[in-house]
Amino acid sequence: MKVSIYILSILLLLFQETKSIDFSELKTKNTSFWFVKDNSIPIISLSFSLRGGSSQDPDGKEGLTYLMTSTMDEGTSKFSGSQLRKFKKLNGIKLNISTQKNKIEGSFQVISSQVDQGFELLDQVLNFPKFDKSDLEKVLKQIEASLKIDQSDLSTLSNDKFNDIFFKKNNFSKRIKGTKKTLNNITKDDLIKHHKNSFNSKELYIGVSGDISEQSIKKNIEKVFGKFSIENVSPSFEKFADLPKGQKVIQLETPQSSVVFGHPGLSRSDKDYFSFRLANYIIGGGGFQSRLYKEIREKRGLVYSIYSYPISYKHDGFIMGGFQTRNKSVFETVNRVKEEWSKISKRGITKKELDEAKAYYKGSFTRNFTSTVSIAKLLNIVQFYDLGKNYFSERDKIIGNLKLDYINNMIKNKFNSDNLFFLIVGSPEKQR
Amino acid sequence: MLLLSSSGVFAKVKQFSLSNGMKVVVIENDRAPVIAQMIWYNFGSNVEQKGKSGLAHFMEHLMFKGTKKHPDNYYSNFISKIGGSENAFTSYDYTAYYQIYPSEHFEKIIELEADRMKNLTLTKKNVEIEKNVILEERFQRIESDPSSLLDESMRSILYPNHPYGRPIIGWKHEIVELNYDDIKSFYKTHYEPRNAILVISGNVNLKKAKEIVKKNFSKIKNVSTSEFKETLDPDLNSQVFVEKKHPTVKQDIWKKLYRADSYNKSIKRGIALDLGMKIIAGGTSSLLYDEFVNRKKIFSMVGGFYQGLSRGEGYVYFYAIPNEKIEPKKIDNLIMDQIKILVKNELSSERLETEKKKYLYDSIYRMDGILKPSEIYGEALTVGLKLSDIENWNKNLDDVTLELVKEEMFKFIENKNYVIGSLQN
Structure with missing residues (x-):
């Protein structure tokens, strides 16, 4: 496979370009949601998110949210775990609840002839999970095994270490899965309480696309999400202060070192968000076009893959990048990344690069409209980041209007090679 | 899959x-x-x-x-x-x-x-x-x-x-x-x-x-006439355990890989084996998972699948993640003994019908989007199946009986062409 990391960048908050999409905003008692009717295929896809996530786990109980979302479909008031699994199979139901740093995200799909069964199951899992002791023990063992597997995976290991050091005291340094020790501090009561707090309609966002009538989807959303608590919750997010600079090496015997790097970034609501994205696309973004890709892989063959991508949350953001290379070429590659960073900061980007980046962002947006899953997810994300109902029609214009001088000025202010931090895991050979 | x-x-x-x-x-x-x-x-x-x-x-x-x-x-x-x-x-x-x-x-x-x-x-x-x-x-x-x-x-x-x-x-x-x-x-x-x-x-x-x-x-011309011939593998005459010890490994993993007939040999039999494997070892609703993860709590994960889309032989893959240290040979015995019991006593028409339903639902999900369908057609055709084979897939699925699934699973149990692998610290 040529570049595996491309997939990663799609998973992130990357909305590409703007063609209009016809959706309706529907309201129920406690919540509202965006909906696109699509009966070209007998499927209903729903995507929801709840602001919060693993960054909100209490000190000493890191991994609480992840453990909760991993145990919810292991048994509910009405179904045992094995009944749930059989019910899913029989009715063509797919349900996945995942924990991220800043949110809980759910993806639910059902074959349209089985819609009632589908929402009954969703209702059970979201509102009536049991967190039985034996189920908890089982899931804990699974998480512990996966933690151990993570430790022997060079790429995951380096990302975890980067996470610990880069975010320091910020609550984003809490690892999503926690550690064996913190997981063992979590009780059943913690889970019950945390479930009640997390599944709250104040910070809930829902997108739906598929083969169902407005009336029926409203009824089902009300049935499931109407049961969420309406108490005020306020997850707390702090800006990323004092991000580290320079480099740190963690020694490990491997034929290759894994390098993860970071740099300050912007929040999703920053006025320069798109300028920043375009600039990153040019230096380290997707496809086989970025400066890092060309200079480091294509011209010199130093790496198999190299990338950088901006991660922009509601409260703040950063750039993250990475590559793996043989121990003898680690520092050479690190220096080349720094060089590209200072080059873009000093000399900016060219008109041609800007035009191509704009064209990419405009052309790629329609890819989001090729499946009911991707449409539902897009509807969810646009609400989550508060991008506005006219986002779909405005986006092309925002990007189209960005001027070269303006972007170059932004780059000068925001991209600084001195602010890069490199975490190196492996046995890099000393320079010179 | x-x-x-x-x-x-x-x-x-x-x-x-x-x-x-x-x-x-x-x-x-x-x-x-x-x-x-x-x-x-x-x-x-x-x-x-x-x-x-x-x-x-x-x-x-x-x-x-x-x-x-x-x-x-x-x-x-x-x-x-x-x-x-x-x-x-x-x-x-x-x-x-x-x-x-x-x-x-x-x-x-x-x-x-x-x-x-x-x-x-x-x-x-x-x-x-x-x-x-x-x-x-x-x-x-x-x-x-x-x-x-x-x-x-x-x-x-x-x-x-x-x-x-x-x-x-x-x-x-x-x-x-x-x-x-x-x-x-x-x-x-x-x-x-x-x-x-x-x-x-x-x-x-x-x-x-x-x-x-x-x-x-259409203007592009073929310039060579090279033909590809499949080579065949002999039956394996000895049991092989492969052990990989590595200092960075923190979690033991047990694996087993079999050679198996591909869909090119028989689509119907391939589907039967696939369905049998799904009932026995597919995902968290499988009988093996239920036995070893839910009930006996010996493994944190266990599963397996059949892959029959290939020009040469297909394969069956199994894996288990033990909760405590267990000898790889013992893991193999545990799993194989259980599979024998399950195939004998637990394969039922009801389970088969549930699996067939899931199979059909999955085929609908695969049409949501545009890349997946081209992957499916491309892969099937390049390994030697015909368009009509794909179009008649449903018919073959319908025709798979419980007897055929059992037959394929018994054949699988007797299959000696396998290698067992163990990843350890």
Whole structure:
């Protein structure tokens, strides 16, 4: 496979370009949601998110949210775990609840002839999970095994270490899965309480696309999400202060070192968000076009893959990048990344690069409209980041209007090679 | 993992051929103005000569290096500019290139894809630089990952004679020796219209597809007549346990790999084995999972699956993650004894019907989107199945009886062509 990391960048908050999409905003008692009717295929896809996530786990109980979302479909008031699994199979139901740093995200799909069964199951899992002791023990063992597997995976290991050091005291340094020790501090009561707090309609966002009538989807959303608590919750997010600079090496015997790097970034609501994205696309973004890709892989063959991508949350953001290379070429590659960073900061980007980046962002947006899953997810994300109902029609214009001088000025202010931090895991050979 | 079958209901699938032997499949779907295009070549690492492992994959990397008419990275650059995405992959039996892009650029992308089938302008420098990239890729994917190293050893034992026993990316010592002339001759011999299947899925109609594809591809001539012959593997006469100990490993993992008949032998039997495996070992609702993870709490995970889409033999894969340290041989005994009991007592019509239902639902999900359908058709056709085989898949599924599933599972239990692997600290 040529570049595996491309997939990663799609998973992130990357909305590409703007063609209009016809959706309706529907309201129920406690919540509202965006909906696109699509009966070209007998499927209903729903995507929801709840602001919060693993960054909100209490000190000493890191991994609480992840453990909760991993145990919810292991048994509910009405179904045992094995009944749930059989019910899913029989009715063509797919349900996945995942924990991220800043949110809980759910993806639910059902074959349209089985819609009632589908929402009954969703209702059970979201509102009536049991967190039985034996189920908890089982899931804990699974998480512990996966933690151990993570430790022997060079790429995951380096990302975890980067996470610990880069975010320091910020609550984003809490690892999503926690550690064996913190997981063992979590009780059943913690889970019950945390479930009640997390599944709250104040910070809930829902997108739906598929083969169902407005009336029926409203009824089902009300049935499931109407049961969420309406108490005020306020997850707390702090800006990323004092991000580290320079480099740190963690020694490990491997034929290759894994390098993860970071740099300050912007929040999703920053006025320069798109300028920043375009600039990153040019230096380290997707496809086989970025400066890092060309200079480091294509011209010199130093790496198999190299990338950088901006991660922009509601409260703040950063750039993250990475590559793996043989121990003898680690520092050479690190220096080349720094060089590209200072080059873009000093000399900016060219008109041609800007035009191509704009064209990419405009052309790629329609890819989001090729499946009911991707449409539902897009509807969810646009609400989550508060991008506005006219986002779909405005986006092309925002990007189209960005001027070269303006972007170059932004780059000068925001991209600084001195602010890069490199975490190196492996046995890099000393320079010179 | 398996095929889709509901194609007739949700999408119109058409096929035509060019006089040079190239096959074209068109899957019309006008939900969004986007096309997913894949060109599948019906060869992969399986056609490499002994001693030249990694050549097919190396060639895949070089297919992005430009032609006389569209030099350097013109193609990739064009894809990016229109907001498209692209990638490629090499397997044992096939090599495929795909692009997802706004449908208004159909003609241009077809032109670019046709151009690189025969007109690459490779230099020695391209080859040398890319060799380093590939060595880095091997370090990243295989050498830094004990689990992948174990898989590599297991395959080399399971397939002592067939090219499936060699890693797709190549053995390191052989990648190092690959040169410009090897590449040139591989390209010339194998990148031929007669070896290609083009699958176009999304916002396109048959008439236009025919016109544009013919215009660009039918002038390409085949220059070689090389034919690929499958080699067969002997039955394994001894039981092999492969142990990989590595200091970075923190969690023991047990694996078992079998050779099994492919769908090319019999689609119906393949489906029967697939269904049987799903009931016994597929996911968290399987009988094995229930026994060992839920009830006995010996493993934190256990599962397995059948993969029958291959030109040569297919395979069955099992794995288990033990909660405590257990001898690999003991794990094997535990699992195999349990499978015997389950096949004998627990395979029921009810379980089979549930699994068939799930199978049909999955086939509907696979039609949500445009890339998946082209993957399914491309893969099936390159490993030797016919379009009609895919269209009749449902019928075969319907015809699978409980007796047939049992028969296939008993056959599986008797299968001695396997290797057991264990990853340990």
